[in-house]
Structures are given as structure tokens and as C-alpha cells.
Amino acid sequence: MLVSFGQPNVERFVISPSAPPDSEVIRNWVKSAQAEETEGQRHIYEQYAGKMLLAIRRYIPGEQEALDVLQDGFIKVFRNIGGYTFKGSFEGWVRRIMVNMAIDALRSSKQLQFVGESEEMLDVLSERVVEENEPEWAGLGQDDILEAMEQLTPVYRAVFNLYAIEGYGHRDIAIELGISEGTSKSNYAKARRNLRELLRKKLREK
Amino acid sequence: MSEEREEEKKRGAAGGGFEQGMRSALEKAPGLAAPSWLTMQSAMAGGAAGGAAAASWRWVLGPAAGAALIGGALWWSQPSEEAPQESDSVEWVDDVSSEGNPASAGTDEGGQPESNLESGLTSEGQALETDEIREGMMEPIEAEGQSAAMPAVGTSAEGIRGKALSKGGPEPVEVPEDWAELPAEKAASFAVDIESACVGTEIGFRMANPMKDVRVLWNFGDGQFSNLAEPQHVFNAPGTYDITLSITRISDGLIRTRTIENLVTIHPNPLADFTWQVPSTAESSPKIEMRDRSRDAVSATWIIDGESSQAGETAKFELAKVGEHMVQLVAGSPHGCQSVASHVVEVGNRFGVGGAARFSPNGDGRYDRFLPRKLESLEAPFVFRVEDEEGHIVHETTGPKAWDGILPDGSKARAGARFHWTVVIQGKVGPAYFSDIVQVE
Numbered sequence: 001m002l003v004s005f006g007q008p009n010v011e012r013f014v015i016s017p018s019a020p021p022d023s024e025v026i027r028n029w030v031k032s033a034q035a036e037e038t039e040g041q042r043h044i045y046e047q048y049a050g051k052m053l054l055a056i057r058r059y060i061p062g063e064q065e066a067l068d069v070l071q072d073g074f075i076k077v078f079r080n081i082g083g084y085t086f087k088g089s090f091e092g093w094v095r096r097i098m099v100n101m102a103i104d105a106l107r108s109s110k111q112l113q114f115v116g117e118s119e120e121m122l123d124v125l126s127e128r129v130v131e132e133n134e135p136e137w138a139g140l141g142q143d144d145i146l147e148a149m150e151q152l153t154p155v156y157r158a159v160f161n162l163y164a165i166e167g168y169g170h171r172d173i174a175i176e177l178g179i180s181e182g183t184s185k186s187n188y189a190k191a192r193r194n195l196r197e198l199l200r201k202k203l204r205e206k
Numbered sequence: 207m208s209e210e211r212e213e214e215k216k217r218g219a220a221g222g223g224f225e226q227g228m229r230s231a232l233e234k235a236p237g238l239a240a241p242s243w244l245t246m247q248s249a250m251a252g253g254a255a256g257g258a259a260a261a262s263w264r265w266v267l268g269p270a271a272g273a274a275l276i277g278g279a280l281w282w283s284q285p286s287e288e289a290p291q292e293s294d295s296v297e298w299v300d301d302v303s304s305e306g307n308p309a310s311a312g313t314d315e316g317g318q319p320e321s322n323l324e325s326g327l328t329s330e331g332q333a334l335e336t337d338e339i340r341e342g343m344m345e346p347i348e349a350e351g352q353s354a355a356m357p358a359v360g361t362s363a364e365g366i367r368g369k370a371l372s373k374g375g376p377e378p379v380e381v382p383e384d385w386a387e388l389p390a391e392k393a394a395s396f397a398v399d400i401e402s403a404c405v406g407t408e409i410g411f412r413m414a415n416p417m418k419d420v421r422v423l424w425n426f427g428d429g430q431f432s433n434l435a436e437p438q439h440v441f442n443a444p445g446t447y448d449i450t451l452s453i454t455r456i457s458d459g460l461i462r463t464r465t466i467e468n469l470v471t472i473h474p475n476p477l478a479d480f481t482w483q484v485p486s487t488a489e490s491s492p493k494i495e496m497r498d499r500s501r502d503a504v505s506a507t508w509i510i511d512g513e514s515s516q517a518g519e520t521a522k523f524e525l526a527k528v529g530e531h532m533v534q535l536v537a538g539s540p541h542g543c544q545s546v547a548s549h550v551v552e553v554g555n556r557f558g559v560g561g562a563a564r565f566s567p568n569g570d571g572r573y574d575r576f577l578p579r580k581l582e583s584l585e586a587p588f589v590f591r592v593e594d595e596e597g598h599i600v601h602e603t604t605g606p607k608a609w610d611g612i613l614p615d616g617s618k619a620r621a622g623a624r625f626h627w628t629v630v631i632q633g634k635v636g637p638a639y640f641s642d643i644v645q646v647e
Contacts, residue, residue, distance in 0.1 A: 042243045049246070050237025057238065067241065074246055109445075137227020142235035145228065151501060153474075153540070164225040165232060190540070196224055 021047065026090050033081050041078055048091060049074070052098045054142055058161045059102035061150040069105050073098040099166055103176060106154055135203045148198040156191035163188050378416040378435075381455050385462065394464035396451045402471045404543035405444055409470060411451075412436040419457060425450040427470075444474035476503035478537035478547035484639035488593055488626030491526040492639050494551055496533060503537035510534075525553045525639075552638035559629050564645040567611025567618060576644055577608035578629055587632040592625050592644070600625065611646060619646045 029047075032040025052073065056066045076097055084093050149157050158177060162168040163184070168176070170184040177184070385393055395414035403409060411424060416435055424432045426439050427447035441447060450465040479499045485492050498506040498519045508521040511531050516523070525531050535547045556563060560579030567574050581590055584606070592601040592609050600619075601609040611619045619625070622645070629640040 038247065042247075045243050045246050049240035051235075053238040053240045054232070054235055070240060071246065134223040134227075137224055138230040138234075140228070140231040142232065142238070145231060145235075153502065165229060192224065 020091075027086065030081065030084060030086070030090055033078060034084075036078075044077070044094075045074060048094055051091070052094060054146070055095055055098050056102045057146055058149055058165065059099070059154075059158055060105060061146070065105065065109075066102075069098070069101050072105075073101045076101065095166075099162070103158060103162075106158060107177075135200055137199065137203075139206075140199060140203065144199065144202045148195055148202060151198055152191055152194060156187055156194065159184055159187040160191035160195060164192070378418045381417045381420060381457075385455065386460055388462070390462060390464045393462035394451045394453045396449070396464065396466075398449065398469060401469060402473070402541075403441075404473050404539075404541070405442060405475045406440060407472075408438045408440050410436065410438050411449065413451065413453075417453070419455065421454040421456060423452040423454070425452070441470065441472040444472050446471045473539060473541035473543050474502055475543045475545045476537040476539040477501040478503065478535050478545045480506075480533075480535045480547055480549070482533065482549070482551060482636045484551075484553075484630055484637045486589065486591065486628065486630060487597065488591075488628045488641045490641075491524045492553060492641065493522050493524050494531075494533075494553075494639070496521045496523070496535070498535060498537070500535065500537035500547070502539050504540050505538035507536040507538075508533065509536065525551065528553055528555050528558070549635050551636065552633075554638070554640040556640075556642035556644075558638075558640045559631075561627065561629075561640075561642055562644065563642075564647050565611070566621075566647040575608035575610050576627075577606060578627075578640070581629065582606050584631065589630045590627070591629075592627045594623070594625055621646055 026047075029040045029043040033044055034040075049070065053066060053070050056069045056073070057063075060066045060069060073094075077094055080097070084090065149160070152160065155177075159173055162173045162176065163170065170181045170188070173179075173184040174181045179187075382388070397412055397414055399410040400407065411432075413422065413435055422433055422435055424434075424437055424439075425448075426432070426441070427449055428441055428443065428445070430439065432439065446468045447470045448465055448467045449469045450463060452461055452463040454461045477500055479501075481497050481499055483495045483497070496508055500506065505517070506519055506521075507515055507517050508523070509515045510523050510525070510533055512534075523533075529552070531551045531553060533549050533551050536544055537547070538544050552558070555561075556578065559581065562573065562576065562578075565573045565576040567576075576592070578590070581588060588604065590601075590603050590607075591599055593599050594613075598614070600613050613619055624643050624645050626643055627641065631638045631640070
């Protein structure tokens with residue numbers, strides 16, 4: 001139930017095309033957007049909005065809050081698109097902006113509360129030495145993943161996503177979130193354990 | 207990707223099948239439905255105006271928007287880093303420290319201890335928040351200020367000292383002469399009982415140096431305020447709260463303010479809940495199986511009738527006694543916050559559902575059939591099952607269908623035979639279990 005504001009077409013939603021476009025095509029969109037042409041901006045938005053919203057929701061379960069971040073994120077993308085130098089994937093560049101915005105939003109809403117106890121280092125490595133009978137994790141749907149992540153605390157969710165999905169190191173996460181490396185590691189181990197359990201259940205239910 | 211992470215990769219630490227699977231599931235994911243480009247365009251047009259007008263380029267304005275604001279979650283007040291400067295115009299409290307605060311010049315809000323000093327006007331988000339607060343709360347202070355504030359300060363100080371401040375807080379003293387020149391952390395110094403607690407915990411605050419002839423105002427950072435000298439406050443939502451104490455010298459109206467950011471951290475209580483299952487067959491002491499359905503919990507302790515207890519995600523209890531059993535689940539969060547869910551599990555015999563002790567399926571028109579009376583007009587779903595003494599089911603129904611004494615092989619139950627029956631009634635939360643014996647005559 002969305003109430004439109006200003007524009008009559010607010011309720012119209014786009015779904016990102018699933019097949020990734022040719023890199024040359026993306027290049028042209030970016031160039032167009034760098035020239036501040038709406039044509040390029042529109043293509044970029046429609047290509048990535050859905051994926052980026054999914055990425056943001058991994059950090060921020062609330063739909064409205066996530067939409068706000070998405071909006072801010074794209075404003076930032078188009079403002080700074082001149083700084084994209086075609087090194088590395090464009091999608092990755094956009095995603096990084098979105099993730100940073102999501103973390104900022106969490107921080108300013110005071111949802112990132114870290115607890116002193118987590119200084120203890122769980123035996124992160126030993127926990128994943130033997131994982132027999134691994135289920136088909138890749139068969140999970142996005143909704144399964146979002147639902148399961150929603151059950152983690154904001155901190156666990158952020159640490160897990162930054163480490164496992166975005167590929168940050170614990171040192172970077174520590175800097176990004178203003179925690180110690182040990183906290184990041186132990187939070188990660190706990191988040192991972194909880195998430196595995198939740199997702200294992202989901203796979204079993206399928 | 208950092209070097210450190212590369213290292214970890216080499217060791218194989220980050221490449222578990224779980225992470226890989228998640229990543230590949232997300233790569234394949236189609237994404238979520240997002241607002242249209244047109245919406246985005248209009249948002250960008252508004253965004254270009256930037257700054258304090260940020261709130262006007264929201265996509266939608268729903269009830270959630272207001273709630274988010276009240277909660278201090280100013281999601282939309284955080285435009286990108288390029289346009290953060292407008293906040294300087296907002297000055298809520300007259301605080302000398304706000305001039306000298308190096309962090310107040312539009313820096314990214316760190317939320318970290320380094321920036322915890324005082325004024326709190328360090329970011330746009332907070333400035334707006336403060337502005338909101340001013341609207342809502344200045345009046346009560348003005349109204350109460352002259353008449354009620356002084357007595358309130360006095361009485362509350364006495365009232366609370368007894369419990370929260372048993373160490374004996376200092377007696378109020380005259381406002382020091384150099385009060386205006388003191389740094390804020392001394393001029394409006396304060397302390398808190400507990401810095402980390404669960405939702406619903408009462409937390410005591412007190413001025414470090416109570417003074418005479420002043421008005422005080424506490425801002426607990428959750429939209430609540432107090433003008434008691436030593437207030438007790440309950441935070442009703444998890445989060446990290448900035449606490450601000452403003453002290454006004456009544457003689458000249460000079461206000462000194464101190465904010466300690468992130469002073470109080472409130473952890474969420476878990477949402478305790480559980481379901482249970484009863485046996486579907488006849489048992490004299492039925493085993494009831496409990497299953498934890500709590501959210502945000504890491505521990506579960508079960509208590510039956512206030513006595514026996516077990517821990518674990520599932521628990522089985524034998525409920526031998528007929529009657530209503532109080533089952534409680536104490537769920538504990540990772541931070542040690544607890545909440546309790548209670549349900550009544552009913553275990554009964556023939557009296558609970560109006561089942562006869564015997565019946566006589568001899569075709570004489572009297573007591574020819576067996577059906578517990580309560581089932582004749584029961585609205586809740588139920589299962590009624592009759593078993594012979596070997597445990598073979600001879601009659602089973604989910605509707606008010608009576609047993610006529612006919613066995614599965616077509617013969618008639620012989621006189622004197624005893625049959626166990628079970629009725630499981632699905633209640634709103636969980637099932638109730640009734641079981642007894644019926645004899646054929």
C-alpha cells in the first residue's frame with residue numbers, strides 16, 4: 001500500500017531485466033549518464049534498481065527505509081558517475097555505493113549497536129573445517145535469503161553481508177563499522193551459524 | 207578487496223560452501239521490484255535542491271514516515287555527502303560547546319566514541335532531530351518552568367535517592383560563580399545507572415553536581431523528556447541513545463548543556479513464542495512436545511506448571527494429570543534479554559469432552575453409538591479416534607461422526623471389550639488432548 005507523492009506514477013514498479021547486457025552497451029549508458037543525459041541514467045536505473053534494492057534489503061529489511069537508501073544511492077551514483085573510470089565492473093561500483101549508503105543509514109538510525117562481549121574470539125576457522133552433507137545453498141531464492149537475514153540483528157546482518165557477500169576483510173569491516181577486528185570476526189561467526197541454521201531449515205522445507 | 211582478505215582466501219577461510227552458495231544464489235537472483243524511473247527522476251529533481259528540503263523528495267509519505275522520525279531514524283535526512291552543510295542554522299540549546307566543536311562542520315557522522323563529546327549538533331540527522339524535538343517540547347517547559355520546576359527538582363531528588371542512588375548523592379549546592387565558563391562536561395555533568403540494558407528496564411539518571419535554583423531538562427534521545435533532577439526512565443525501543451542534560455540558571459536564564467552520545471544502549475527483547483504437539487493416539491500420560499518459535503533468541507528454557515524445567519529448542523513433557531497445564535517458555539537473546547511466552551495446554555479425560563464410559567451397540571436404540579458429547583457441536587477442528595487394545599484404529603473422524611461399534615473387519619465389538627479413544631482439539635494456539643477408555647456392553 002503505497003501512497004504516491006507528487007508524481008502520479010509512483011506506484012509503477014520496474015523489475016530489472018535478468019540477463020546482463022553487453023559490456024559495450026553498459027559503457028554507452030555510462031557515457032551517456034556522464035554527459036548528464038537522462039537516457040543513459042534511465043537505462044542504468046532500470047537495469048540495476050531491482051538488484052540494488054535486493055542488496056540494500058540485505059542490510060535494511062524495512063522496505064520503506066530501503067527505498068530511501070536506494071533513492072539516495074542513485075542520486076549519488078549519478079552525481080559521481082563522472083568518477084567512474086571504467087576500471088572494474090560498473091555494477092560493482094554501483095553496488096559499493098549502495099552498500100555504503102546502507103551502512104550509513106544504519107549508523108545514523110543507531111541500529112548498529114555493538115556489544116562489548118563480542119571481543120572474545122570464537123574459533124572461526126575450526127567451525128568450518130568439516131561441513132559434510134552441505135545442502136544446495138545455491139538453490140536458495142532471494143526471498144529465502146532476505147527472510148533469513150531479517151531474523152539476524154542489524155549488526156550480524158551487516159557483518160555477514162560485508163564479509164561473505166561483498167568480500168570485505170575483517171579489517172575493512174572493523175574500520176567501516178567502527179568495531180574491532182575481533183568483534184567483526186566473532187560477530188561473523190555467530191551470524192553465519194545462525195544464518196546457516198535458518199537457511200538449512202528453509203531448504204529442508206522446500 | 208583487501209590484502210588481508212586475499213590472505214584469508216588463500217587459507218580457504220572465506221570460501222566455505224555456504225558463502226559460495228549464497229553468493230551464487232544472489233548472483234542469479236532477479237532482484238526486487240523497484241519504483242519506476244519516473245519516480246526516481248522526480249526524486250532527483252528534488253534532491254538537486256538538496257539540503258534541508260531533503261524530506262520533500264521522499265518517494266512515499268506513509269504512516270511509517272512519521273514513526274521513523276519519532277524514533278530518531280531519520281532515514282531520509284541523510285542526503286549524500288555533497289550537500290550536508292545546512293545544518294549549522296539549527297541551534298537548539300544555547301551551548302558554548304557547539305561553537306568550539308570541531309566535529310560540527312558537516313563531517314560524516316561517525317557515531318564513534320571519539321566524537322562523543324558534547325553538543326550533538328554534529329550532523330544533519332541530529333540537527334533535524336533536535337529541531338523536531340524543539341517543536342514538540344519547548345512549550346511544556348515554558349509552561350512548567352516558572353511554577354513547577356523548582357519543587358519538582360527538590361522532591362524528585364529526595365524521592366529517588368533512596369533507591370537508585372543509595373550511595374548518597376551530593377546535596378544541591380549553589381551554582382558556582384564560574385559556571386558560565388566551565389566546559390560543558392563539568393557544567394552539566396551527569397551519570398547513569400546502567401549503560402546497557404534490555405527494553406523495558408528502568409534506568410536512573412542523576413546530575414553529578416546537583417545545584418540550587420536551576421531548572422533541569424533531560425532529553426533521553428527517544429522523544430521523552432524529564433525535568434526531574436534524578437529521573438528514572440524506561441526505553442521502549444532498542445537502540446543506542448544520546449542523553450542530553452540542560453541546566454538553566456533561573457536567575458539569568460543561562461543554559462548549559464551536555465550531550466553524551468551513545469550513552470545508553472538498549473537491547474531488544476526476544477519475541478518468545480512456541481507451539482506444541484500432542485500424541486494422536488491414546489496414552490495415559492501423554493507426552494507433549496514443545497517447539498520453540500521465538501525470534502531473536504538464542505536460549506530457551508521451558509517451565510511446566512511452575513515446576514519442572516528443561517532447556518533446548520524442543521522439549522517433551524509428560525502431562526499425567528488431567529487439567530490445564532501452564533507451559534512457559536523463557537527465551538533469552540544474545541544480549542541476555544529475556545521474555546516469556548505462556549500457553550495453557552489442556553489434558554483431559556472423558557469428563558473434559560463429555561464422553562460416556564460405556565455404550566451398547568446392540569440396535570435397541572439406546573446408547574448404540576459412541577461420540578463424546580462436546581464433539582457434536584464443536585466449532586474448532588478436531589480428530590476423534592478409537593483404538594482397540596492392540597492399538598489398531600477402529601474409528602477415526604474429523605467430524606461429529608459417532609462410532610457404531612463396528613470393527614474394520616465388519617464384525618461388531620463384543621460385549622466387555624475396552625477401547626481407548628483420543629480427541630485432539632485444535633485451539634487457537636495449539637492442541638488440547640483428551641483420552642479415556644470406553645467399554646462395550
